[in-house]
Amino acid sequence: MRAVVQDSYGSPDLLRVAEVAEPVPADDEVLVRVRAASVHPDVWHVVTGRPYALRLMGSGIRRPRERVPGTDVAGVVEAVGAGVTRFRPGDAVFGETLRVNQWRNGGAYAELVVAPEDGLAQMPANVSFEEAASVPTSGLIALNNVPAGHAGPGASVLVNGAGGGVGTLAVQIAKAYGATVTGVDLPARLDLARVTGADRVVDASVTDVTRAGERYDLVVDVPGNHPYRAWRRILRPDGRYALVGHDHYGAAGHGLLGSLPRFAGLLARAVVDRHLSASVTLPPRQESLKTLRTLLASGALTPVVDRTFALDEVREAIRCLASGANRGKVLIAP
Structure with missing residues (x-):
């Protein structure tokens, strides 16, 4: 089969397309014929090998x-392992190909890929393969950072970076829970925050919302461009x-550890x-x-x-994502 191959870390220009052996599903895995696969920031991290700490987390x-x-x-299920019970050949599915850590290559940029059964869900009939492939990583991140207890009816939620891949989904999840949502982003992406349901949008190039005086039940900070004390x-x-x-x-964060020290500091403070x-x-x-499927x-x-x-x-796709020129999700289709 044809697949994108990465032989070393570095520029996306090092990626190439080659013929490789078709993957064989293990007992708890599903073989999927890929119809669409998303390009998201974790892919950039693994392609470039930055921050260097990710290489110690299973990437190599x-x-x-x-x-x-x-x-x-x-994509569409091609075959299933002996222990798989939830899917059968012909099913349209979406999800993640990795079992745990996202900072690894997962094989999705290919004509066929294997994924664990618990990493997949049936595709709703009302969405396209491109739309479904846009959701897994960004959707799981958004879902985990928009707790229903802080975003229910009557709650006031602010999403910083509301026009990006995670931000647009966070806005919609908060709205689905019944919250009133303020979307913050730069001018070029404010329309995406509007179209995905933000009740109000704020131009971050004009207004510093951390000094605007309004208070919120939940702040979802995607870009991390203000210190916690400001929020x-x-x-x-x-x-x-x-x-x-x-x-x-690569423009922010530590070259060796990325943003990990910041997360560690917040976790320690949470006590x-x-x-x-x-x-x-x-x-x-x-x-x-x-x-996510229900939503x-x-x-x-x-x-x-x-x-x-x-x-x-694929090289152009990753450069498009990293440039910030995209207005929505960037996808690969074999």
Whole structure:
């Protein structure tokens, strides 16, 4: 089969398309014929090998342990392992190809890929393969950072970076829970925040919302472009701050550790600060994918797709994402 191959860390220009052996599903795995796979920031991290700490987290020290990039997929089941009970050949599915850590190559930029059964969900009939492939990683991140307890009816939620891949989904999830949502972003992406349901948008190039005086029950901070002490000023007494964090494709964060020290600092502070969560336990992925599927099927969640590139255009696709020129999700279609 044809697949994108990564032999070393570095520029996306090092990626190439080659013929490789078709993957064979293990007993608990599903073989999927890929119809679409998303390009998201974690892919950039693994392709470039930055921050260097990710190489110690399973990606591979000197070169990628797994050669084919990509983790988010939507496609049609080709075959199933002996222990798989939830899917059968012909099913349309979407989800993640990795079992745990996202900072690894997952094989999705190929004609065929294997994924664990619990990493997949049935595709709703009302969404396209491109829309479904846009959701897994960004959707799980958004879902985990928009707790229903702080974003229910009557709650006031601010999403910083509301026009990006995670931000547009966070806005829609908060709206589905019944919250009133303020979307903050730069001018070029404010329309995406509007179209995905933000009740109010704020131009970050004009207004510093951390000094605007309004208070919120939840702040979801995607870019991490203000220190926590600034966001704390606008949280209500029982409000919650959730940092998604973004190294801005190497322009921010530590070269060795990226944003990990910042997350560690917030986790340590959470012991004494009620605005922060001290929990590092996530709900089962299958349960979260079921929630995302329900939101997609109901129309409460509608991914915004910008461009779809062919396998041979993978270098251009990753550069498009890193440039910030995209207005919605960037996808690869074999």
